[in-house]
Amino acid sequence: MVGSSLLASGVAFEMVSRSDSKVKAEIADWQDGYVFSIGVLPDGPAVSFMKRGDQICYLGKGYKNPQLRFLFKSLDSALLVLTGQIGSHIASAQHRTIVHGNLAEAMQVSRVMNIVQTYLYPAFVLKKTMKRPAKLTSAQLLLKAWVIATLPVGMLANIGK
Amino acid sequence: MIPEYYQFFCPVKILSGLRALGNLPYEMDLLGAHRALIVTDKGVVGAGLIRHVLRALEGSQSELGAIFDKTPPDSSMEVVNEVAQLFTKEGCDCFVAVGGGSCMDTAKCANMMVTEGAYDLAKLQGTERVKKRMKPFIAVPTTAGTGSEVSLAAVIHDETTKVKMGFASYRMLTDVAILDPKMTLTMPPKITAATGMDALTHAIEAYYCLQKNPVSDSFAIAAIKLIMDNLIRCIENGKDETARLAMANAALLAGISFSNSMCGVVHALAHACGGVSRIPHGVATGVLLPWGMENNLDKAGGTIAELAPLLGASTSGSPMQQAKAAIEAVRGLVTRLRDLCEFPTTLNEAGVPENKLGDIAKAALNDATITFNPEEVTYEDALAILRKAFG
Numbered sequence: 001m002v003g004s005s006l007l008a009s010g011v012a013f014e015m016v017s018r019s020d021s022k023v024k025a026e027i028a029d030w031q032d033g034y035v036f037s038i039g040v041l042p043d044g045p046a047v048s049f050m051k052r053g054d055q056i057c058y059l060g061k062g063y064k065n066p067q068l069r070f071l072f073k074s075l076d077s078a079l080l081v082l083t084g085q086i087g088s089h090i091a092s093a094q095h096r097t098i099v100h101g102n103l104a105e106a107m108q109v110s111r112v113m114n115i116v117q118t119y120l121y122p123a124f125v126l127k128k129t130m131k132r133p134a135k136l137t138s139a140q141l142l143l144k145a146w147v148i149a150t151l152p153v154g155m156l157a158n159i160g161k
Numbered sequence: 162m163i164p165e166y167y168q169f170f171c172p173v174k175i176l177s178g179l180r181a182l183g184n185l186p187y188e189m190d191l192l193g194a195h196r197a198l199i200v201t202d203k204g205v206v207g208a209g210l211i212r213h214v215l216r217a218l219e220g221s222q223s224e225l226g227a228i229f230d231k232t233p234p235d236s237s238m239e240v241v242n243e244v245a246q247l248f249t250k251e252g253c254d255c256f257v258a259v260g261g262g263s264c265m266d267t268a269k270c271a272n273m274m275v276t277e278g279a280y281d282l283a284k285l286q287g288t289e290r291v292k293k294r295m296k297p298f299i300a301v302p303t304t305a306g307t308g309s310e311v312s313l314a315a316v317i318h319d320e321t322t323k324v325k326m327g328f329a330s331y332r333m334l335t336d337v338a339i340l341d342p343k344m345t346l347t348m349p350p351k352i353t354a355a356t357g358m359d360a361l362t363h364a365i366e367a368y369y370c371l372q373k374n375p376v377s378d379s380f381a382i383a384a385i386k387l388i389m390d391n392l393i394r395c396i397e398n399g400k401d402e403t404a405r406l407a408m409a410n411a412a413l414l415a416g417i418s419f420s421n422s423m424c425g426v427v428h429a430l431a432h433a434c435g436g437v438s439r440i441p442h443g444v445a446t447g448v449l450l451p452w453g454m455e456n457n458l459d460k461a462g463g464t465i466a467e468l469a470p471l472l473g474a475s476t477s478g479s480p481m482q483q484a485k486a487a488i489e490a491v492r493g494l495v496t497r498l499r500d501l502c503e504f505p506t507t508l509n510e511a512g513v514p515e516n517k518l519g520d521i522a523k524a525a526l527n528d529a530t531i532t533f534n535p536e537e538v539t540y541e542d543a544l545a546i547l548r549k550a551f552g
Contacts, residue, residue, distance in 0.1 A: 093371040093533055095168045102327075103527075104327075104528070107526065107532070
């Protein structure tokens with residue numbers, strides 16, 4: 001379940017970063033080739049991402065020599081966040097996550113994660129998991145519909161990565 | 162209200178009171194340590210405070226390994242490396258940090274490097290990176306504000322990359338905190354005011370931010386009471402040992418509280434003000450605190466209202482009216498400090514250039530403490546708070 005959720009997040013990161021201007025603005029100053037991972041302790045699943053050009057690319061499962069690791073302390077903690085039961089800020093407040101790497105960079109990754117989540121979850125979930133969910137424009141709503149509709153295909157295409 | 166989940170941890174032994182410092186060798190012995198590296202700064206040495214520490218070691222089996230007195234106000238990776246090397250070279254077996262937040266943070270990070278056998282501090286950035294038990298560590302604060310003697314965090318600058326590196330680990334907590342009133346008697350009024358406002362901000366933000374819990378609340382409430390009763394006394398009479406000890410306790414209690422509940426937008430903006438404009442952290446927190454509280458009225462107005470009686474504000478009217486009264490009480494305190502010791506009441510008076518507000522807002526968004534602020538803070542929100550505080 002957590003592995004599938006991480007895969008879904010991985011694919012969504014890539015899809016959203018291709019089109020969302022806020023993600024592009026957020027990652028504009030990141031070094032090209034910057035790698036970060038989201039994983040579960042102690043030996044749970046993990047996924048890695050790389051900034052290439054003005055996009056985030058999904059590298060696949062596992063830790064691919066990341067500069068930053070965003071880690072859930074347990075599978076239960078990961079499940080709470082990845083299934084939209086609690087927000088990532090609440091997970092931090094409840095000591096459910098830790099960061100290995102620069103904390104300022106972790107804040108930037110966290111903001112991108114929040115943007116990606118606005119495309120993955122319905123409004124009632126976002127209202128519960130975010131302090132102030134972003135209001136999506138018509139174009140962003142269309143993108144959200146496209147992300148949700150094509151996510152399973154994207155997951156299938158990336159399942160072996 | 163009980164949070165659906167929380168954690169709390171503070172294993173620090175606290176020694177507070179007259180001649181508490183005299184117990185330093187005994188505490189070292191209990192920790193199995195006999196050769197101390199004192200980490201301090203020129204100001205502490207110049208004020209003659211190290212003499213008290215050396216006197217405490219006289220005639221005991223504990224000895225001084227070395228004194229490192231070159232800690233700058235914003236410590237760097239180079240300084241931490243130097244301290245770690247000195248510790249090993251002089252055969253020391255415990256750290257004794259004597260000073261304010263920078264000395265404590267330097268000792269914490271040097272201890273981390275020695276313990277982990279690390280050569281690159283940058284590789285230990287983040288949270289919970291230390292796996293081994295650290296070397297014995299005793300803190301003797303000479304200011305009453307940072308709470309670093311009981312906090313799990315440290316901030317160090319990388320001068321090469323100009324990046325501020327953050328570290329947080331339960332392992333980084335000190336073993337013993339010694340609060341001796343004679344160690345804070347020489348603090349000038351303006352620094353007393355700034356450090357006191359830092360402590361008040363720790364306590365207030367810890368009380369209404371997202372990680373609040375019943376245990377950290379109790380520490381925050383005790384801290385606020387002590388600060389409201391003693392900060393002005395310390396400024397009016399710096400030699401008042403009772404008030405000084407109360408403020409040292411307040412800073413420690415606020416430190417325990419925020420180390421478990423974390424801070425919010427005030428600290429994020431204050432850290433950024435320090436980074437961009439080099440204004441003292443305590444001054445920034447004092448100026449920004451009422452504006453940061455106001456920013457959270459919608460999400461945490463009821464909680465802020467609970468602070469009204471502690472801050473000497475009116476407890477009549479709706480919770481929102483009481484919350485606003487609590488904020489006005491903080492403003493009143495800052496104005497009183499301005500009258501007593503020229504404490505700045507605006508960022509403009511503090512020396513922040515108006516054209517730097519945008520840079521400060523941008524930097525604040527990357528400060529981890531902003532995560533724990535109840536209200537969402539975007540760049541525009543941060544800039545709006547700064548503009549109000551600019552005056």
